[in-house]
Amino acid sequence: MPDPPHAVDPVQLGAYFALIEVSDLLRHAIEQQLREDGDLTFVQFQVLMRLSRSPTGSHRMTDLADAIVHSRSGLTYQAGLLAKAGLVTRSPSPHDERSTTVTVTDAGRALIAQVLPGHEQVVSQMLFEPLSRDDARALAGLLEPVRDHMRAAPPRSATPRRRRGRSSSSRGGP
Amino acid sequence: MPDPPHAVDPVQLGAYFALIEVSDLLRHAIEQQLREDGDLTFVQFQVLMRLSRSPTGSHRMTDLADAIVHSRSGLTYQAGLLAKAGLVTRSPSPHDERSTTVTVTDAGRALIAQVLPGHEQVVSQMLFEPLSRDDARALAGLLEPVRDHMRAAPPRSATPRRRRGRSSSSRGGP
DNA sequence: TCTACTTGCTTCGAATTCGAAGCAGGGTTA
């Protein structure tokens, strides 16, 4: 067999690099716009958006964490900031005493309304200006199955280790 | 005019959300694999990869920073870690005394060789498993023009402000 | 040459993120 089953050909490599760089630049531009227009982080914006789109205006902490951030503690921190700013409220869940329900306030909705036009402008200009309507449809058609595939598949066996910095010789030597 | 020129239609919204989530999940999976296989951050991996691919095995700090990270100080920090681990060396540039040239060491190349198979495996399984060869080509064909467009366009007028957390009433109230 | 501006990098403080550990409420089984 000439190649291992996971070889990445040049075309794939190009798509992979472009994906990484595009999402990186896009995210950076979005963060700047949100900071200028409403003093929001992208994570905070995502939390508020998700709450705003919910029929009840609220979600459980865990559901928000799974959807937006990769750790529970990260959401605890952000929810604390948003609550302190009066953009959300936190209350114990009626059915489960240990669960916390997060709800958008009117101020939160107002802030979303304030930053949303600029947000759409940035996304439109940076991401969709070079893409036709059919291109956008094709892009969605390619990425949505990938997203579903990623959500289904666990990301390998999990055995976290220490990071570089500290622990003098973890691998390559001094 | 019914819509402002930057309106985002549902198809675009789907592509945008999928892009954000795909890159987020992919990056997270990659970071885990690199940590397990070689105790590397994605940023550190990108630095080593870029150096390895250079004919001289070296680059200036600024060029690395522009390509990989969004601040100079961030690269200074990472280069310090990599140098302490013996994966790169830093030396003053011959032509410009204030410029620092970063060069991969043999240990750095060896570490790249060590983590690269796992890296390709993750990218292949997570990103390209649901995509045919033509899909990958189409994805590259869509994203590469977007990347070039983003690199060309400045990200709006730059006027950074403070972030939420501190500065009691920056917007929404107490 | 001298002054002023620019460029390349580092240092510093603050903010964000994560994982591990801890705590309390829920659920299950004997």
Next chain:
DNA sequence: TAACCCTGCTTCGAATTCGAAGCAAGTAGA
């Protein structure tokens, strides 16, 4: 009911990132 495990969230320490400020070397103009 009691013992045990799972679930949901928070607290804590460490690591990473950025922007602002600072410093040294290069460059241009008078």
